[in-house]
Amino acid sequence: MSENLPVERSSAKDDLAVAHQWLAQVLTSFAKAEQAIGRLCLGINLPIKNGPLGSVNDLRNRLVRSGDRRCQNLEKRIKRWQSLRPVRHVLAHATVRILFDENRNAVIVTRHLPRDEDDITPDRVWSAEESLEVLRIASNDGRSIHDQVQNLLGDTKVIEQLRKP
Numbered sequence: 001m002s003e004n005l006p007v008e009r010s011s012a013k014d015d016l017a018v019a020h021q022w023l024a025q026v027l028t029s030f031a032k033a034e035q036a037i038g039r040l041c042l043g044i045n046l047p048i049k050n051g052p053l054g055s056v057n058d059l060r061n062r063l064v065r066s067g068d069r070r071c072q073n074l075e076k077r078i079k080r081w082q083s084l085r086p087v088r089h090v091l092a093h094a095t096v097r098i099l100f101d102e103n104r105n106a107v108i109v110t111r112h113l114p115r116d117e118d119d120i121t122p123d124r125v126w127s128a129e130e131s132l133e134v135l136r137i138a139s140n141d142g143r144s145i146h147d148q149v150q151n152l153l154g155d156t157k158v159i160e161q162l163r164k165p
Helices: 012-043 052-065 069-083 085-092 128-153 156-163
Strands: 094-100 106-112 124-126
Touching (some): 012 052, 012 069, 012 085, 012 094, 012 106, 012 128, 052 069, 069 128, 069 156, 085 094, 106 128, 128 156
16 A cells, blocks of 8 residues: 655755855855955055955054943954854855754755865864854844944045054
């Protein structure tokens, strides 16, 4: 006695496209913040020979020393953004797969090749909630850092103050 079981049509291609779109949005948000940090480093004459992140600690120190509330808010955003660098690294070097849990909920799995023989960075399984939270934080930080840098670059007094070593 065989029963006709309902078959759901789900396109693995569509699910994978959604995962890649998520990955692209997260990495784009990280890049937006990094570009803004680079513009600010150039604006206050900090070296960027190894990229803007080579001077990020000096930049953060100058922002903290500044008495300007906007600088201090920007430093807090950069600090939070920097705390997610390990996540950004894993995502930037990852391949993406979609798996389904026992309840047919899609999860994103990121896998990466090790950087060297001592690299023990694990593969990561991202639930829908975790992936949305990372995207939310990255988007907010990227947009906020970009906007705050734009505002500071327009204020010559603050820029002159930040140029002082």
